[in-house]
Amino acid sequence: MTKTRVTARAHTNIALIKYWGKRDTELFLPMNSSLSLTLDEFYTDTTVSLIEGNSDQFVLNGELQEIKEINKISQFIDLFRKVAGHQSAIKVESTNHVPTAAGLASSASAFAALGTALNELFELNFDQTTLSTFVRQGSGSATRSIFGGFVEWQMGTKSDGSDSCANKIDNADWNIAMLTIPVNTGKKEISSREGMKLTVETSPFYPAWVEQAGKDLITIKEAISQRDFIRLGEITEANGMKMHGTMLGATPPFSYWEPLTVKVLQRIREIRGLGLPCYYTMDAGPNVKVICQANQADQIKQLLDDTFPNNPTIISGVGRDAYILSAE
Ligand code: ADP
Ligand code: DP6
Ligand code: CO
Numbered sequence: 001m002t003k004t005r006v007t008a009r010a011h012t013n014i015a016l017i018k019y020w021g022k023r024d025t026e027l028f029l030p031m032n033s034s035l036s037l038t039l040d041e042f043y044t045d046t047t048v049s050l051i052e053g054n055s056d057q058f059v060l061n062g063e064l065q066e067i068k069e070i071n072k073i074s075q076f077i078d079l080f081r082k083v084a085g086h087q088s089a090i091k092v093e094s095t096n097h098v099p100t101a102a103g104l105a106s107s108a109s110a111f112a113a114l115g116t117a118l119n120e121l122f123e124l125n126f127d128q129t130t131l132s133t134f135v136r137q138g139s140g141s142a143t144r145s146i147f148g149g150f151v152e153w154q155m156g157t158k159s160d161g162s163d164s165c166a167n168k169i170d171n172a173d174w175n176i177a178m179l180t181i182p183v184n185t186g187k188k189e190i191s192s193r194e195g196m197k198l199t200v201e202t203s204p205f206y207p208a209w210v211e212q213a214g215k216d217l218i219t220i221k222e223a224i225s226q227r228d229f230i231r232l233g234e235i236t237e238a239n240g241m242k243m244h245g246t247m248l249g250a251t252p253p254f255s256y257w258e259p260l261t262v263k264v265l266q267r268i269r270e271i272r273g274l275g276l277p278c279y280y281t282m283d284a285g286p287n288v289k290v291i292c293q294a295n296q297a298d299q300i301k302q303l304l305d306d307t308f309p310n311n312p313t314i315i316s317g318v319g320r321d322a323y324i325l326s327a328e
Helices: 067-086 106-121 126-136 140-146 194-202 206-225 231-248 259-273 292-309
Strands: 005-017 023-024 034-051 056-059 089-097 150-151 166-170 174-180 278-281 287-291 314-316 321-328
Touching: 005 106, 005 206, 005 231, 005 278, 023 194, 023 206, 023 314, 034 106, 034 140, 034 206, 034 314, 056 067, 067 089, 067 106, 067 174, 089 106, 106 126, 106 140, 106 321, 126 140, 126 166, 140 166, 150 206, 166 206, 174 292, 194 231, 206 231, 231 278, 231 287, 259 278, 259 287, 259 292, 287 292, 292 314
Parallel strands: 056 089
Antiparallel strands: 005 034, 005 321, 034 089, 034 150, 150 166, 174 287, 174 314, 278 287
């Protein structure tokens, strides 16, 4: 091994067809395939370096992390160390240019950046598809952040997870943008991991979700191939709401929504009524994301900012593949 320090960047992604539930929690194999848009505005930069000693170190946003977080990272690094046949301890220094654990997909950019950096440090030369199967085991949504544009994560059928990988299906270079309306960027009480587990185990709506997600994926891929923005938006909005519906059926029931979330969704519907196509989706958190046409993003932002001056909307274009920023 010749390198000692590598920095990588990966962008977050927001699912239009959601991943919500695992069939295998060890290997992070999903119950359904999903599809996302990578965002250029939100990303994680992660530096990995070889260090002396036996224990890994983890600094996130300038703060030394506690043992629980270090263990999570160490387990993930082990996947790469095993293939590389390398024992070295690693220092991970990461900065999120996205709120952490707020339902804005920090875990997606986080593990995609870390995996991309480790692939380079250990000179493993995984291609992007293979790398996506590795980063999946840090956080499922990270699978999709290896690629830019519209990305599909195929659930796969193999029990070892080797075919549960991501692929870019479209560059999304046809007037696509995404808005984020921050409702609450604090750390959520129920992590995505816990939330989806409780839903799979207890919600009677869950089997219907899996069936619907399969159908929605087929139709959204048709809409993308036809560049039919309206259909893409309608499917996105309906799919996200179905996912949130499953949580109300869980025992105990739970929801990531806040009062302002509902007001934002209502305003989006009004703006759509004005003749500006825009469609909402939400991940495991109260913040609202809106897919719109890039040439109308400023106008829609203005309308939202007029109504919610304390929660200024952030416009994002389409993000690129995860990549190496520096290696030495
Ligand atoms: P989110 O909606 O932000 O993806 P999750 O509950 O899925 O929320 O994941 C948040 C968790 O991801 C954090 O609690 C932390 O364990 C991990 N995480 C976030 N950012 C990083 C990072 N840059 N490096 C490593 N792990 C991270
Ligand atoms: C609602 O990928 O954060 O954002 O695999 O347990 O780390 P783990 O969960 P995570 O879940 C994302 C859930 C979602 C939908 C999505 O991104 O597809
Ligand atoms: Co996450």
